[in-house]
Amino acid sequence: MSKLKNTSTIDKRIIWPLQSLNFCMADLQAGIGPFLGIFLLAHGWKSGLIGSVMTIGGVAGMIMTIPAGALIDATKRKRFYVVISAVFTIIASAIILVTQNFWLVSISQVATAIAGSAIGPAIIGITLGIVKQKGFNRQNGYNQAYNHAGNVVGAALSGYLGYKFGMPAIFILSAVFGALAILSVLLIPAKTIDDRAARGMKEGGKDDKASGIKVLLQCKPLLILAGALAFFHLGNGAMLPLYGLAAAANHQGNASVFVAMTIVIAQVVMIATSLLAMHMAENKGYWLVLLISFLSLPVRGLLAAYLSSHIGIYPVQILDGIGAGLQSVAVPGLVAHILNGTGRVNIGQGAVMTVQGLGASFSPAIGGWIAQSIGYSTTFMVLGAFAIGSILLWTFFAKTLKEAC
16 A cells, blocks of 8 residues: 655644544543443343343444435534534433433433434544545544543543442533533634545545445445454454453452443553554555454453453453554545545445444344353453454455555
């Protein structure tokens, strides 16, 4: 793959609200998820039912991701959809605090997933619109570093507040981060977002007509990427929630503190790996970055099977940080690079996220029921083994993928 260089210089007064948005959105998107299982477990739910409700939300988000990407491509009000997503996520979290009825919790997860399906493409579109294609790899790397830093702060605060005041404090904290995210996106001037660049139209061109949707189905590297990510997330999606549940079942101290530790360790590693991925992409392209990320999951599953303890969380979550941190930069960057000039970048991001979400949404249910039937240790090894499909796809089509750029 060709080297990716940054030639974009952007006013820092525009960039800092964008980075602040990524910092705040981190806790809103990911802060509640790992704690939700612990919260429901404390209210008498079993692992299978917890996994099922997470899957319901995941499927809803998966279905809406492509339409959300198409909407972000078409709209000139990208900031508005970030605001709406944040508001709906806050309301959905409040419902869980009020009632733990299965159907109401399921509805709240569906609402959260639908709202969240627009957040990723919207932030990618806003970033592309500000820094253009040439500056995207580097800025996305910094965005993800801030995103992971936000998760560290959110998880640390969640663990402390959950320990001192109980699980409801974690949901309140997420609402505070949501309000700050809304403020951050409104501080980005709408006029600084180039709508042509935001959807991946050819720079310098005058034609506003985007390529047909079939361009997504005809792009072989994009399809291979989506398939590899589906395998990876089929194993990865349930790993962290089940690891927290395994710790709770083994009485490894305070459950909220343990879960917070798993998040903090992974996210600290992700800060470093997202910046590393940015530099690796500039010098060697995205293929190697993604291969390393896929290799991390089988090893993580093997370690999780034997180390569901306070000592084990360090190697297990360091590997999580390596896999997720590398992908957080490489996946959006590669999709934007492959589809540059088509005007379909955000729907392409949505399409990849949908297939990726297909794996992630079924993972909690599969993992939850397997764990309930045969135990956590075997489940972790089964989940880790799914990434072998990713590795085989990525290496078998290596020539095609390396030539894509």
